[in-house]
Amino acid sequence: MADRTGLNGRDEPSRGDDDHAELLSELDSHDLAFALDVVDASDRNVFAADPDAHPDAVFPQSVASGGPTPSGVILWTRLEPEAFDSDEPLGVQVATDDTFEDVVFEGVVTESDRIRSHDYTVKVDLDGQLRSDTEYAYRFVYRGVASRTGHCQTLPRPDDSPESVSFAVVTCQDFLNGYYPAFHYIAEEDVDFVVHLGDFVYESDAGEFKGLGSYDYAEREKSLPSGFDHVHDLTDYRYLYRTYRRDRFLQEALESHTLVAGWDDHEMVDDVYWDDETDAPRGEHPRTDDPEFMTELVADAMHAWWEFMPARVEYDPAGDSLQDRFRLWRDLEFGDLVDLVMTDERLFRDPPREAIPTVDNVGPHREPPGRSMLGDEQREWLLETVTDSDATWTVWADEVLTMPLRLGSGPLSLYPVQGGWDGYTRERQRIAEHIAQADVDNFVTVTGDMHCYIAGYQQTSYPGRVTGGEGVAQGERFGVEFMTPAITSVNVAEALHLTRGKRKQITEPLLSWLIPKMNPHIDFFDSHNWGYSTLTFERDECRFVAYAVDKTENSPDADREVMVAYRVPEGVVNLDEITDQYRQ
Numbered sequence: 001m002a003d004r005t006g007l008n009g010r011d012e013p014s015r016g017d018d019d020h021a022e023l024l025s026e027l028d029s030h031d032l033a034f035a036l037d038v039v040d041a042s043d044r045n046v047f048a049a050d051p052d053a054h055p056d057a058v059f060p061q062s063v064a065s066g067g068p069t070p071s072g073v074i075l076w077t078r079l080e081p082e083a084f085d086s087d088e089p090l091g092v093q094v095a096t097d098d099t100f101e102d103v104v105f106e107g108v109v110t111e112s113d114r115i116r117s118h119d120y121t122v123k124v125d126l127d128g129q130l131r132s133d134t135e136y137a138y139r140f141v142y143r144g145v146a147s148r149t150g151h152c153q154t155l156p157r158p159d160d161s162p163e164s165v166s167f168a169v170v171t172c173q174d175f176l177n178g179y180y181p182a183f184h185y186i187a188e189e190d191v192d193f194v195v196h197l198g199d200f201v202y203e204s205d206a207g208e209f210k211g212l213g214s215y216d217y218a219e220r221e222k223s224l225p226s227g228f229d230h231v232h233d234l235t236d237y238r239y240l241y242r243t244y245r246r247d248r249f250l251q252e253a254l255e256s257h258t259l260v261a262g263w264d265d266h267e268m269v270d271d272v273y274w275d276d277e278t279d280a281p282r283g284e285h286p287r288t289d290d291p292e293f294m295t296e297l298v299a300d301a302m303h304a305w306w307e308f309m310p311a312r313v314e315y316d317p318a319g320d321s322l323q324d325r326f327r328l329w330r331d332l333e334f335g336d337l338v339d340l341v342m343t344d345e346r347l348f349r350d351p352p353r354e355a356i357p358t359v360d361n362v363g364p365h366r367e368p369p370g371r372s373m374l375g376d377e378q379r380e381w382l383l384e385t386v387t388d389s390d391a392t393w394t395v396w397a398d399e400v401l402t403m404p405l406r407l408g409s410g411p412l413s414l415y416p417v418q419g420g421w422d423g424y425t426r427e428r429q430r431i432a433e434h435i436a437q438a439d440v441d442n443f444v445t446v447t448g449d450m451h452c453y454i455a456g457y458q459q460t461s462y463p464g465r466v467t468g469g470e471g472v473a474q475g476e477r478f479g480v481e482f483m484t485p486a487i488t489s490v491n492v493a494e495a496l497h498l499t500r501g502k503r504k505q506i507t508e509p510l511l512s513w514l515i516p517k518m519n520p521h522i523d524f525f526d527s528h529n530w531g532y533s534t535l536t537f538e539r540d541e542c543r544f545v546a547y548a549v550d551k552t553e554n555s556p557d558a559d560r561e562v563m564v565a566y567r568v569p570e571g572v573v574n575l576d577e578i579t580d581q582y583r584q
């Protein structure tokens with residue numbers, strides 16, 4: 001079907017009755033910006049469930065929670081269209097116990113037109129209903145069938161002083177390139193929240209995100225409804241989310257923990273950026289030269305993301321531009337212990353540079369002026385939010401690699417990660433200097449996108465003729481960066497067929513030695529594994545633990561090992577490796 005991708009006509013593929021424009025005429029922006037209303041049940045039988053009924057027949061994507069506040073969360077589910085009856089109310093219950101004896105909130109959703117018009121997804125916002133810093137059980141009940149029981153967690157109040165806050169951090173979960181046992185382990189982790197740094201879905205079936213060493217995975221096939229290799233409309237994006245969310249391990253993780261979701265490029269289009277000349281998004285897509293198509297496509301991407309992610313993100317479809325519609329950037333306060341600042345690094349970014357990324361081209365003074373990844377408004381917000389933070393730990397959830405990554409040495413160096421901040425070094429420098437000058441204590445950056453493990457120092461300059469400053473001296477260290485690995489997406493070693501047997505035995509230690517040698521600010525690097533990480537913040541330290549999980553086994557017993565663990569003491573920018581403590 002790939003030959004259809006060359007069509008210029010705006011009518012291909014045909015857009016269905018429930019497409020974006022249709023929805024906008026049906027619903028005002030308030031309807032889309034908030035969750036469904038919950039009303040009191042007139043008949044308590046709504047909550048009666050047959051204990052033998054299987055939840056999958058009615059709730060095929062199970063349940064999830066997200067968007068935590070000190071007084072609530074957003075609860076999410078999706079109804080099976082075949083089971084849907086517009087006259088039937090959907091019950092929702094929240095309790096302090098898994099048996100639902102102590103129910104603290106319950107109600108029904110009756111807005112069946114809105115459920116149907118959002119691909120049968122349901123979001124219920126409980127902000128204002130629950131107690132702070134508390135874990136609850138919740139479930140939906142529909143036509144006598146109960147969903148699986150989920151667990152959600154509210155935030156502490158801003159003036160609370162929690163002893164500890166912990167996250168599982170995940171990114172890059174290409175469904176075609178592996179199984180999700182990592183999510184099974186995450187479900188079992190004793191963490192408070194899951195932070196997703198993006199690439200929750202991948203927008204192409206064309207096989208371009210595979211490498212020489214990639215396997216085919218049974219039962220991972222998918223085929224976009226439009227018939228194209230690349231996503232073309234809202235129906236395609238919804239199909240992707242429905243397909244990914246059928247995975248039981250992913251469901252387990254989202255049932256067990258409350259999600260704080262960001263996005264990266266693949267939720268929209270590979271390497272998406274904003275083209276100021278056409279005032280439209282562009283990226284790796286067969287229709288990238290058609291600004292009208294790309295605008296509508298990214299609107300569809302946002303629409304599906306909003307439907308399937310329980311995120312507290314305002315969506316205003318009346319915004320003049322796509323950039324005004326969706327404000328992904330936001331911050332969350334976990335009492336006075338952690339401020340988590342999330343940024344959108346795709347919708348505002350300038351185009352990639354065409355120059356070969358050598359030392360002569362990469363760096364603040366070798367970059368055209370005015371380049372930005374965040375856009376002016378978001379960058380100023382980031383700087384203000386970070387420097388105003390009173391929390392013990394200030395955490396930047398940054399989608400892409402922040403620090404320089406050099407291959408080679410001296411004039412023969414390359415900076416290949418141009419999609420990360422090495423492609424936006426003027427703005428990186430500005431952010432780095434601002435944070436360093438403001439003396440932001442305990443600054444921790446978590447990144448993804450690169451499908452590898454990295455632990456290193458953020459500096460205002462780096463040794464050698466390197467990006468981030470002209471200085472040749474070791475720059476001032478102002479924070480640490482932890483890159484979490486991909487759940488499944490192809491990494492460098494897999495792309496080069498180096499992940500198995502002797503090739504792995506030789507190249508894994510070699511690369512892990514070579515990268516820190518070439519980049520003294522990097523303490524740990526691995527690009528041969530997949531998995532997730534956990535971050536725990538306490539008063540006197542932060543701990544990062546990164547795991548490798550065998551993505552080739554679709555099993556809860558898939559091998560898992562600790563790749564590396566670090567401790568960062570409060571008040572000192574220092575990476576203290578403690579892997580042995582976690583390997584016992």
Ligand SMILES: [Fe+2]
Pocket residue numbers: 171172173199266449450489
């Ligand atoms: Fe990715």
